[in-house]
Amino acid sequence: MRKLLIANRGEIAVRIARAAREQGIATVAVYSEADESAEHVRIADEAVLIGPAPAPASYLSVDAVIRAVRASGADAVHPGYGFLSENADFAQAVLDANAVWVGPAPSAIREMGDKVAARKSADAAGVPTVPGSDGEIRELDEAERVARQIGFPLAIKAAAGGGGRGIRIVEREADLAAAISTAQAESRAAFGSDSVYLERFVPRARHIEVQIFGDGATAVHLGLRDCSMQRRRQKVVEEAGDLGLPETVATNMAESAVQLAKSVGYTGAGTVEFLFDELRGEYYFIEMNTRIQVEHPVTEMVYGRDLVGEQLRVAAGNPLSFAQADLSPRGHAIEIRVNAENPAMNFLPSPGTVTRFDLPGGPFVRVDSGFKAGSVVTPYYDSMLAKIIVWGEDRPKALARMTRALRELDIEGVTTTAGFIGEVLATEEFRTGDYHTTWLERWMIDRAEGGDA
Helix, strand or coil: CCCCCCCCCCHHHHHHHHHHCCCCCEEEEEEEHHCCCHHHHCCCEEEEEECCCEEECCCCCHHHHHHHHHCCCCCCCEEECCCCCCCCHHHHHHHHHHEECCCCCCCHHHHHHHHHHHHHHHHHHHCCCCECCCCCCCEEEEEEEHHHHHCCEEEEEEECCCCCCCEECCCCHHHHHHHHHHHHHHHHHHCCCCCCCECCCCCCEEEEEEEEECCCEEEEEEEEEEEEEEECCEEEEEEEEEECCCCCHHHHHHHHHHHHHHHHHCEEEEEEEEEEECCCCEEEEEEECCCCCCCCCHHHHHCCCCCCHHHHHHHHCCCCCHHHHHHCCCCCEEEEEEECHHHHCCCEEECCCCCEEEECCCCCEEEEECCCCCEEEECCCCCCCEEEEEEEECCHHHHHHHHHHHHCCCCCCCCCCCHHHHHHHHHHHHHHHHCCCHHHHHHHHHHHHCCCC
16 A cells, blocks of 8 residues: 545545544645645645535546546545445445555445344344344334334334434334335435335434444454433534443443454444343444544544554554454543534524634643634535544543633634533533433523523
8 A cells, every 4th residue: 555545525524534644644635625735635635626525526527536536546545434434336436447446345335234134134143132123124014013013202213224314213103104105205305215124213212333343354342431411412512431331231242243243254444233221221223434434533432442542453455463362442532513503593604714723732631633823614515613632540630631622722713612622521410421412402492491400
């Protein structure tokens, strides 16, 4: 691997470029017309314009990115997360262009990317899944029959879904038909498929994910992350370390994730996501992400491993540089995402020019960002400005460090979510870890109404 094209933008493109540079690999950035002066373009060794600002004409265009691969002479492609990172056709196109694909095989992306197929793979591997339909729901009478079996409330989910889209919660049978129609329409618009399936809805759930890594021959895990602090099913805060789960649940969950990765001959970094039902004390597989995650830094901080660097090494044909016995967690890490959004206006995006961008520092504080003072936040892409990641010897020390880091952060020119996140971290529920996936939205409603969360 001599020259790596990074098929992404923003903080993850910067992150990948840094890992490649440390391994002596030249980097190629791709950029849209809106990103000509972006930080990921500046930090790369060379850059290729791939199209106009709208993502479908640039970062989501397989043809445009493959042309950039050929024009630059890149012999490898890293997709980052989002955009084309879980597009099996893009992965195959990279391989057809005689370049190395930094990720799992296209077949694994297809198998795990379709939520119905992923459920079947998990069942076959002996991994617990949420009670629900055996596959796609095609007829209303079939949906009604399955719904009566699993009970209400239930969730209708898009088989090709992701990012919290294509999901509808149904409280009673009378609402089932309309909810299925709505979920199908949203899925068709977002993913080009109206395939949906049914699952039991877990009202008090924790969203736990397991970081796995494979080289095709074997697989290991790098612990668990808690991503339960969510708004509209979008993660707000992520943690790694002691998550307060029953020890047997944490152990079995990690082993289940490795089992699933081995069953598909997985290569590279991946995340197996579970729901932990606090009331039943059970955990269920929900999906697998066949890419690096936004929240991978908390795992890196706790395990002391460069996951993106390992992706490059494994993609180049090397075996994993560590075995399960080599992996031992230490301390606790917390990550928050600072977005250019206005919490007072229902998190409306806040595009504009960043006039001040002072970041926190100090021991065990890491900031991943693709912005600086003078950068322009456009309305075309994700609004995340930066990720702040801290480590501490235990959770209270990590939380104190994050609180201090947020106070040092000073961003001007655009409205951000930093203050809102600071309020969330100060709640009794977050400090004690007594929250679940729907807690934040309830807290926001109570706060707006002037009540107690």
